[in-house]
Amino acid sequence: MKEDKINGRSSYLRDVGKRFFAHKLALFGLIMLILEIGIVLFLPAILHLDPYSMDIMAFGAAPSPKHLLGCDDTGRDLFARIVYGGRVSLTVGLCSAVISVLVGVPLGLLAGYFRGPIETVIMRCADIFMSFPSMILILVLASVFGQSLFTVTMVIGVLGWPEFARLIYSSVLSVREKDYVESARAIGAKDKEIIVRYILPNSFSPVIIAFTFRTAQAIITESALSFLGMGVQPPTASWGNILYYAQSISILANRPWAWLPTGIVLVITVLSINFLGDGIRDALDTKMVI
């Protein structure tokens, strides 16, 4: 106990780890995600999965040993498409969440640190973006810029900025008044140094938590967009555009294997990420008693 208090840093990390591993659901989420990433990375090579080639004997086929989850209308193997779709959906989710952080954090920092007119402009813009349904802006932008994987990722990512800007803004506002920032300023540290060395590290844990939830949200947004036919376009597979075909009532009613597994995988993925986010939140909460 005493030793723990002496090497503060290592005991902080140990506590974080302890709190995280005490969270059963978070552990479940982590394991599921590792499993899933392993599957989408390595399974195609192991099983020689091919999501593009069309089996002309198997248009709309039911599950069989040859095609585990059957085939879509053009004879493409649905199991392979789910696995490849997982690559796309996870990548879009992660990359767009990274973009949201890269856009939102600097803007929030500027607004919170420099105050004045910059603050007004940036935070008012954030208000405007947040009071309009981002789904509609995303639809407009995706139709304007064309529906490639790149634009879908960019659009979802860039439009996610206000959440991060607000988060970092409010924590900067409280951190900048702290004594250690004042003392840094007193010994002549420059703005850039204060931001990078003092303010950013002290306001980063809410960003990490929001990042996890954002990734889950982005995966849902991408799939909704592709479901509406305005996201990732076939032949590239994504979970959303596999589900697109279930809009036809005959596929929905007669071939549940063509859409149900994809949806379930999607839900499990999002659920796992949210569990993970909950675990990280608890783990970083220093006030929580283990």
Place this chain on the structure above:
Amino acid sequence: MGKYITRRLMIGIVTFFGITVLVYFLSSLAPGTPLEMLFMDPNASKESVQQVQARLGLDQPVYMQYLHWLGQMLQGNMGKSYRTGHLVWADISERIGPTLLLTMSSLVFSLIITVPLGIMSAYKPYSVWDYVSSGISFIGAAIPNFFAGLVLIYLFSVRIRLFPSSGMYDASGSRSIGMMLYHMFLPMLVLSLQQMGGLIRQMRGSMLEVLQDDYVRTARAKGCLEPRVLIHHAMRNAFAPVLTRIGSMIPFLVGGAVVTEQIFAWPGLGSLMVLAINSRDYPVIMGVTVFIALAVLIGNTIVDLLYGLLDPRIRYN
């Protein structure tokens, strides 16, 4: 109170115009002009294209186009749809009702479910209620509304034929309210599911906090019955943050309606927006944008007013 409302309203109005500027400029970034969609005929002469362009004002810089559009809009003229040739206002007005009905009833429905659940799970943590609530909130956050829609259609329209899968009325021509509510049930359920998670968590969280407060102990000490303590003393105070939450949920409610309306062929603003975006029908895109922005503005003002009613401190500051 008056000052507070005026201030909020000013912010809201700035936001309203901000949104129209945002959407107008974003849609003007499109590489192809909407004229390409109008003139599928490759033989159209350059002159006639230019003529139409001038008539629609598309030969001017974007900010001029925006100011022109704004001037017209404020006079109640939102132009004609490129796609159908109808007045934008006519296309929109017949779709406001269905969307409003769907979103409002799903909001009310999710409150009816989540408020009691949130209260119970805060009152008895780790009880059955608590587990049911956290189950609902995890599932609600993880299941995309379009997939929830597909599953519900599969279960309740295909497997057991209990509810219709699309539209507002059936082919029989009868337009009774009962028929409409019957058609609205599944889409409403889908739209509610996405709201419930956040609401339950908020209700539970603020209720937990309030139950620790001194006035709750005072109420108990003077012999108040538990239900009265919970509802009269605790819930009234715990509800204020939930209201704020509802205010910030309005955009998501509308965004969710876009997808939900599309799945259930619900003839509302959302499905009109998808049609308009697909055909780059800018007057309609802008028209729907104006109405959504207006709805957000009005919704937030109502929330602010209710907040003032609930928390007298706001009225005097």
